[in-house]
Amino acid sequence: MSTVVLDNVSKVYPGGFLAVDRMNLRAENGEFLVLLGPSGCGKSTLLRMIAGLEDVTSGDLWLGGELANELAPRDRDVAMVFQNGALYPHRTVRGNMSFPLEIAKADPAMIRERVIELSKALHIDETLDRRPGTLSGGQRQRVAMGRAIVRQPSLFLMDEPLSNLDAGMRTELRMEISSLVRSLGVTTVYVTHDQVEALTLADRIAIMNRGVLQDVGTPGQVYNDPATAFTAAFLSSQQLNLLAATVRTPQNQFILLDFGPHQIMIPWTDPRAYVISQHVGNQIIVGLRPDCLAPVPDTFEGPTFMGRVRALEYHGHEWLAYVESGLTAVAVPEPPDPRHRANGLASSVPGGRTRAIMRRLMPRSVPEEAEPHQTQEQVGGGTHRRADLIVRVGSRPVWRSGEPARVGIDVTRLMLFAPDGSRIDPPHR
Ligand SMILES: Nc1ncnc2c1ncn2[C@@H]1O[C@H](COP(=O)(O)OP(=O)(O)O)[C@@H](O)[C@H]1O
Ligand SMILES: [Mg+2]
Numbered sequence: 551m552s553t554v555v556l557d558n559v560s561k562v563y564p565g566g567f568l569a570v571d572r573m574n575l576r577a578e579n580g581e582f583l584v585l586l587g588p589s590g591c592g593k594s595t596l597l598r599m600i601a602g603l604e605d606v607t608s609g610d611l612w613l614g615g616e617l618a619n620e621l622a623p624r625d626r627d628v629a630m631v632f633q634n635g636a637l638y639p640h641r642t643v644r645g646n647m648s649f650p651l652e653i654a655k656a657d658p659a660m661i662r663e664r665v666i667e668l669s670k671a672l673h674i675d676e677t678l679d680r681r682p683g684t685l686s687g688g689q690r691q692r693v694a695m696g697r698a699i700v701r702q703p704s705l706f707l708m709d710e711p712l713s714n715l716d717a718g719m720r721t722e723l724r725m726e727i728s729s730l731v732r733s734l735g736v737t738t739v740y741v742t743h744d745q746v747e748a749l750t751l752a753d754r755i756a757i758m759n760r761g762v763l764q765d766v767g768t769p770g771q772v773y774n775d776p777a778t779a780f781t782a783a784f785l786s787s788q789q790l791n792l793l794a795a796t797v798r799t800p801q802n803q804f805i806l807l808d809f810g811p812h813q814i815m816i817p818w819t820d821p822r823a824y825v826i827s828q829h830v831g832n833q834i835i836v837g838l839r840p841d842c843l844a845p846v847p848d849t850f851e852g853p854t855f856m857g858r859v860r861a862l863e864y865h866g867h868e869w870l871a872y873v874e875s876g877l878t879a880v881a882v883p884e885p886p887d888p889r890h891r892a893n894g895l896a897s898s899v900p901g902g903r904t905r906a907i908m909r910r911l912m913p914r915s916v917p918e919e920a921e922p923h924q925t926q927e928q929v930g931g932g933t934h935r936r937a938d939l940i941v942r943v944g945s946r947p948v949w950r951s952g953e954p955a956r957v958g959i960d961v962t963r964l965m966l967f968a969p970d971g972s973r974i975d976p977p978h979r
Pocket of ligand 1: 564567
């Protein structure tokens, strides 16, 4: 069994691409840690550094309390499963699974027994004498998993092992991985870009974007109490509303989040009032999940946004409404381009002046392509735009397209972020 500690670990690829930027992370003994993030954010790079398949550019990697930066992959006692778990095509399932033990010159009787036992746990005992070419994708991944586990490594590394499977098989194998890995008690680092996989499998989730750690915590912590706007948006099953608001304190009577055409009042008794008041006069970002918003009757006296229903969308278990209400949407704040950040890394982090110069030299970021429910109108430098408010209507479409909409707001679930995307009110960790 093994702990994994990343202490300020960075990876710059030859050519200067900063794939992992000063990562600090720890996987406890027996923990199931999931690395989650969009494609290209550095997950595989990080996993490959832990496996010893990539050098660590700077920082320290500790495995089981031992400094492992220079340790050869074979001395790390790790087993890895990849997206398309490459198997030996000319060996049977049995031959594939027993291979690591044969290499280790284990007792043949023990090998036989262990392979049979494991193949039963993985539901592939019927296929032991078949070659990989005759198996389904799901069966092949089970064999790959079996081959990795068979030797009982102290650390298990999995890189998107389910992403080539169809939805049904993915769900089935997901549950099996969870119970198998937990019954073995082996520390596991599991990479995925799928938030459902992360939320269902993980003891803790580490969320990455552009090589930078965004948040780490239990699934409940990172979902309900995200540390950054990126985490909030990435973990939302429906698109997160991210809105620009200015903080005001009219006559000091209360705090006002001023969205332009709409305002939300926060009383001084709100536990977040003090930290919000530190931002008076500034623009902040307010995050609202569609399920914090709901249609309310005219008699409703709580905080509301008024608007007009532009479209309704059926999602089977619920309806979503796109409500025109003159609010200003903000793009999810992201770390700057990794190619520019890499320059100063080895020596020092660029100071304010260098950074300002770099920013001027950087090409203007291309605005994201407008989503179908967003109007093209640009409100500011490409990161702000008018957009519909996305509201969870519920299982019945109480509104109709084109009608006025009164949207009730659950103020206790507002998420408040600084312009750089960090939380204004500290998350509980
Ligand atoms: N050998 C390499 N040389 C240069 N850049 C690389 C190399 N491998 C990966 N990258 C870049 O590093 C970034 C992170 O890649 P990767 O770790 O594979 O991301 P993920 O697994 O999260 O999709 C990507 O932009 C990728 O293009
Ligand atoms: Mg990858």
